[in-house]
Amino acid sequence: MIHHPLELCLVFSSLLFCIGLAGALSRSNSILVLLGIELMLNAANLNFVAFWRYGPSPAPATGIVFVAFSVAVAAAEAAVGLALVISIYRRQRSIRLQEAVRLKG
Amino acid sequence: MTTALLILIALVTLCSAATAMLLRNLIHSVLLLIGSWIGVSVFYLFAGAEFVAFAQVLVYVGAVSMVVLFAVLLTRRSRADMAVSPDTQSRAVSAVLAAGAVLAVLLYAVLLTPLPSGISQGPSANVRQIGTELMGTHAAALLVIGMILTVATLGGVVIASTDGASKKEGPK
Known part of the structure; x- marks a missing residue:
């Protein structure tokens, strides 16, 4: 059924994306939600590399450069997200998303 | 051979990611996710993107995991407060349903798209x-x-x- 490596890579990244999505939707711990989002970002990066490697008209290094940028943005997102988690914990003594209903004070 | 290797990498990555999302203990979840990030970087190595593989190891396995572990340790109340309180059943069921629907759409699109039959040599x-x-x-x-x-x-x-x-x- 699956005969092309690109197809296999796409199925792999779809599964990874959906695991991340299920995790981000089902957990109420904000750190776990952030980790689910990181998994989804990883799945997107995986697609970039898969298309770069097995795609129809490979460009020399564009896919690699795009993944490098994407990883950098993901790192910035993780840093800001976890700083927000720590800040919310300081004010509300909890990191459950249901209890973080106020952004100020 | 390469297909079997790819499937093995995918299985290890997906299993550790899924287990991480199911566990109650936050530290165990983060450690399993580090395993899954390593799996993704092994896939990058397999695909011939060494630069991205090392960037993935440096950024995710090195930096993001440390930041997450620090956040976990800074936001617990007591030494025993490592387990996440259980979420409601309906929330989990609806999340799995939503993710399953997205997965069905994605797989439908991926498997029904005609791809070029010849495997290109791949850029280096x-x-x-x-x-x-x-x-x-x-x-x-x-x-x-x-x-x-x-x-x-x-x-x-x-x-x-x-x-x-x-x-x-x-x-x-």
Whole structure:
């Protein structure tokens, strides 16, 4: 059924994306939600590399450069997200998303 | 042979990611996710993208995992407070249903799209080429990324360190 490596890579990244999505939707711990989002970002990066490697008209290094940028943005997102988690914990003594209903004070 | 290797990498990555999302213990979840990130970087090595594989190891396995572990340890109340309180059943069921629907759409699109039959040899990008592209064609994007990282790091430090209101009123 699956005969092309690109197809296999796409199925792999779809599964990874959906695991991340299920995790981000089902957990109420904000750190776990952030980790689910990181998994989804990883799945997107995986697609970039898969298309770069097995795609129809490979460009020399564009896919690699795009993944490098994407990883950098993901790192910035993780840093800001976890700083927000720590800040919310300081004010509300909890990191459950249901209890973080106020952004100020 | 290569297909079997790819399936093995995918299985290890997916199993550790799924287990991480199912576990109650936060530390165990983070450690399993580090395993899954390593799996993704092994896939990058397998696909011939060594630069990205090492960037993945440096950024995710090295930096993001440490930040997450610090956040986990800074946001617990007591030594025994490592287990996440269970979520409601309906929430989990609806999340799995939503993710399953997305997966069905994605798989439908992937499996029904005609792909070029011939497997291309694949481009090879050495570090010199990547550096030339980064500094030449994508120089503006590189500068913007540098700005984003600086602003995000400063913002993260400011958000996590300022204690303004709660210091006066005491923790709520």
